Amino acid sequence: MKFRRMVLITLILFAIVPSLLVAGLCALNFSQRSMDLVEQNIETTAEVQAHNIENFLTQRQINIEVTGRLRMLQEYLMDSNRGEWNSEDDTYQALVNDVLTTRVEIQPYLMRFSLVNRNNVIIACNEKDRVGMESLIPAESLAAIQRGEPVVTDLLSTPDYKDGMPHFVICRPVLIDGEFEGYLLYVMNMLFFEDMVTSTDFFETGRLTIVDGGGDVMATSSAYYEEMDNIFEDEGPLGDEIRAIDLNTESQGMVEYSLDGEARMGYYARVPGTSWMVIGVVDRAEFVTPIGRTIWTVVGLVALVVLLSVIVYRLVARYFSRPLSLLLEAIRRLQGGDMDSRVAYDKNDEFGEIGRAFNELIDKIKADRRELLIKEERYRVIVEQSEGIIFEYNIEEGTFFREPGFEKKFGYKLDLSQLADGGGSMIHPDDCEAFRAFLKEVKKKEGHGITLRIRKADGSYIWCDVWVTTIFDDGGKPVKAVGRILDIDERKRVTDELVARAQRDSMTDLYNKATAETFIKDVLDHSGERDVHALFAIDVDNFKFVNDTYGHLYGDAVLKEVGGGIGSIFRGTDVVGRIGGDEFVVFMKNVKSEAMVEEKAKALAQIFHRISAGTSDFSVTGSVGVSVYPRDGRDFKALFKAADRALYAAKNHGKDRYEIFSEATADHYVIQMEARPDGERSMTDGSVTEYIFQVLYESKDIDKAVPIILDIVGRTFNVSRAYVFENSDDDSCCNNTFEWCNEGIQPQKDQLQMVPYSELDDYPANFNEDNIFYCSDVKELPPKVYHILAPQGIHSMLQCAILDDGRFKGYVGFDECSENRLWTKDEVETLSFIAKILSTFLIKTRISRRLERSYAMTRSVLDTQDMWTYVVDRATYELHFINRKTHELTPEAKLGERCYEAFFGRKEPCERCPIRALGAKRERCTLEIYNPVFKVWTRATGSLLSWQGKENMALLCCTDISEYRQEPGKPSPGA
Known part of the structure; x- marks a missing residue:
């Protein structure tokens, strides 16, 4: 007895001391880990919001860049820079303004979207009253943009704009062929940042503040900084911390300070690509106090657990061992088949109740065995009277209870060996695979069913529902399966016929x-x-x-x-x-x-x-x-x-x-x-007009795009024929260049080539002031026009003029050949608008092709000249064209090189160069120049010209005059 007591005391000591040590270490580690997690949470919050702002700004930059790539916008900007823009012009400008206005309408937080030229003048804007005004962005931002750099400004507040509403500006330069031509300007409100700081939740005392590079508070959830415009002006500890930060070397870090006696901890993170920062702050007391309470609670619980363990040990040792051994002994006798086994523990406690319950259970089992025999007989009677065929299979013994109803229904006895083999000849061949999968599932699921076809003795098959319920023992092992076979053949065939009808046309x-x-x-x-x-x-x-x-x-x-x-x-x-x-x-x-x-x-x-x-x-x-x-x-x-x-x-x-x-x-x-x-x-x-504009804008070949456009319009508005007529070069005739015909409508394109306008009277006079020619009944037209239209089967038509600088160049038309059609106002307006879009792209394409042919002819002429000819950018001296003879002399020269490097082997421009003398007052200059690389004297003539749409270019034509001049440094003949 003394030995047991000593062992018990030793065990208690070894339980208490390690438990207390472990509890203390866990509490300290918990405290440190908790503070680390708090710091990581604050750090993550600030960094995530900084990256959210970065993503927000990046998306705006992408939107601006996509808009800046629009060819229509670039051409408009270049026209402005060449002095061809007029703020009073409302045609092309209106189209660009509409593009900018659409961007503003679909983008939240965007207040103004402007296009600014090289002279810092707004030439297009969603706020049309701003057009023609000078852009009011800071000078340093303007200088950065002109260097080709995108700009995001700090917080701005202009009194004459939105009553001084705080905002900032995103600018992106528009570079065309590497040259700065202007920039696009976003004016953004602060709602995005206000939503961000108010919707960001971290801890109960967490607050978020966003400041720009000048310290101005852009948005905050802190009541302390709501009343402060500039954080650098804060005389408190946080102000000192923030002013000491150099974002160029320390883009993120922790800040700790006290405010009104409360210790606080925070984290700042710089917004990439800007001088802004996001500051997250939380009260330190929110975490320190709960951690302390948690530590003492853990220590108390450990002590209580140790004490309770000792008490339980004593009670279990006294009141559990003996009665449990008596119960175990009785169970072993019962397992040996002794149904008269009883527990001999008669104390008035829980084990006494267990003993009495065990004895009562044995008596109940003996009674249930008698009742089971009666139920089995009752089950047999129910099976014989049930609908369908009931069967039972003993999985452990492999025995099968054959219900005589099966033989009566199918004409033969149920063969267990066939079922175990996947159905054999009993199951329809198409259902055997599914039946084998069903047998596997029977041993896994409690209830499982399948619909299949079972053979009758005459060889025919009938549809049956088979449902099997598997009985498992306490260890989850299947021991028995009880099932039912139900004839559903008639119902199945009716259902299949209805399904087939629902699936068929x-x-x-x-x-x-x-x-x-x-x-x-x-x-x-x-x-x-x-x-x-x-x-x-x-x-x-x-x-x-x-x-x-x-x-x-x-x-x-x-x-x-x-x-x-x-x-x-x-x-x-x-x-x-x-x-x-x-x-x-x-x-x-x-x-x-x-x-x-x-x-x-x-x-x-x-x-x-x-x-x-x-x-x-x-x-x-x-x-x-x-x-x-x-x-x-x-x-x-x-x-x-x-x-x-x-x-x-x-x-x-x-x-x-x-x-x-x-x-x-x-x-x-x-x-x-x-x-x-x-x-x-x-x-x-998408609407027809928007889709057509997109197809034309993105198409590389308008000759392929126009037939597609006519097909879309013709089918959408259900017209008989859609077509384009374009004038000849001298405007005396018109040609049917594109045509689409609806089903059953005869094409006319081949018969309508080189149609003289002289046979149509004054055909352009038919178009009204809106450049529209609308006729609901062609019989009302002049005889000459009617006799041309009638053979084409036309009853009604709508035509829209193609104009090039106000000159009539053809028309886009839509015919109705089935009846006299009354075009609705919406149809006329929509078709007219589509025709104008189509006309604009056609004219632009034709002009572009004429220019290409003109440039090709110019290059061909220059290549045939017996002189060294090349084209140079006056600003950079880069070569843009080299003719054949110049290539023969300097085959290694390439376009893009500087002329003084390619032809003279110099690192700086030549002192004597005709290009230098050219300007607004002098369009042509001729000089005699010696080339030491080729040892030739040339007479070089420089002339101003526009080359492939680029101004400030010069044409150099050089002729060999060496036979008239001597090489520098050599004595003249006869000296």
Whole structure:
């Protein structure tokens, strides 16, 4: 007994002392870790918000840069710098102002967006009253911009702007061919920063302040600094800390100080790319006091745990060991089969209750065994009277309770060996794989079901629902399975018929649009890199003509025959559907080669050729577009878009053909379209005018873009014909240069070339003061004009003039050939606006091409001159052109080099150079110059000129006069 007591005391001592030491170390470590986490939290908050501001400013810079790349804006800016801009001009300026205004409307926090030229004059702005005024940005910021650097200013407050509302300015220079031409200017309000500091939560006393490089408070959540404009003027400890910071060497760091007797800790972080900083501050007491309380609480809990452990040990040793051993002994007797085993512990405590409960449980088990026999007999009777066939399988013993109802229903006995082998001949072959997976799940799940087909004795199969409930032992091991087989054959077949009807198009019996798309998406979701599929988009050509000419009943018959023909040439595993009025789609799975795809596409064309419209001079044709997975797309939307674009390429190339999608196909059809229910096409998003402007602006070849634009406008406004007429060089004739025709409308382009205006009376006089010629009935036109328009089938028309500097250069027109159409005001305004946009780009392109031809001719002339000729930038002396003869003399000279380096081997400009003498008062200068590198005397003539749109250029023409002059330093002949 003494030994046990000594061991108990020793154990208690060894438990208390280490516990206290561990608790103390943990408390100290917890305190240090808590403060470290607090500092990291403050640091992270300040740095994250600094980077948020950086990202905000970077996004604005990107938006400005994207706007600055607009060619329209650059040309407008260059016109201003060349002195060709007039603040009273409201045409081109209005277009640029609208661009800037749109940017302001879609960007929060942006108050003003201005375009400023090299002379610091605002030439465009969303606030139109600012146009023509001088930009009021700080001088140092202006100097940085002129050096080609983007600028973000500190906080500004201009009394005459927004009543002195605080703001700052973001500027980005516009460089064209490396030259500073002006800049774009954002005026930003402070709402972004105010939202940032008020929505940033860190700790209960956390406060956030943003200051600029001059110390001005831009935004703050601190009541202390709300009343202070400049943090550098703070005479308190934080002011001293902040004034001592050099952001160039210390872009971030901790600050600790006291305010009103409260210790505080904070962290500052510089906003990258600016002189601003973000300061996060929190009261130190918010964390120190709870940490102290936590430490003492931990120590007290450790002491209490040790004390309770000692008490529990004593109680357990006294009151647990003996009764537990008696209970364990009784259980072992029971396991040996002794159902009369009882616990002999009779004290009036918990173990006494456990003993009495154990004895009562044994008595209950004996009674339940008798009751179980009665229930098993009752279960047998219920099984015999239940709907369906009940069966039971003992998984542990491998025995099967065969219900006689199975033999009665199916005509043979249930064979366990066949079920264990995956169904054998009992299960329909198509369901065997699913049944084997079902058997595996039976041993895992408590309840599991399957619908499959089971064979009857006569060889037929019926649909059945099989539901199995598995019984597991306490260790999770399956021991028994009880199941039911229910005949659902009639209900299943009715349901399948209804589902099939819902999935099919009633006219063609092909899959409808929703079902076809669902099946295709399911295949794509389970396809890998090595799988290859093909998607066919099929459209009946001129189907509207078939309906209008032969009637809708005949049109329906054509669609049925087309649908049946398409389904006949594809496999049963392929997905064939009708997705619109005259549009079909086929998804061909697992194609082996592109040759196989082309073979199917050709077969589709033959289907249409076999369909007759009831007349010998007309046959139904179809166009096919094909895309291939995964080359052209990995999802349904991408594949259908590619196939649709290929389909329209086929139509644009004459219809009755197929096209397989490629990048060349994409070049022919670049506008994304989607199918309408009535077979027409519409743009997927955005207004027509905005989309057309985008296509023209981004197009590299306007000759390809214009037909696409006419197609969009014609289909959107449902006109019969859309076209462009352009004047000849001498304006005496007009030519139909572009034309789009709706289905069933005869093209006229080939017949309308070099049409003399003399045959049309004074045709430009038909256009009103808005440059619009509108006629709802062409019969009202003068006879000469009517006799030209009538053979084209025109009933009504709308035309908009193409003007070049006020001169009539042609027109964009829209014809209606089915009836006399009354154009609505909105239609006239929209079509007129589209025509003006189209005219502007056409004129610009034609002028650009004439200039290119002119420059090409100039270069050709200079190359044929028997003198050394080159073009130099007067400001930089860089070479912009070298003619053939100069190249022969100096083959190593390159464009972009300085002339004095390439031709004279000098590091500085020549002292005697004709370029230096050129200026506003002198446009031509000739000097005799000796070249020591080639040892020749030349007569060099410099002339001012504009070269490829650039001013301040000089043309140098040099002639060899060496035979008339002697080399410097040598005596003259006869000396």
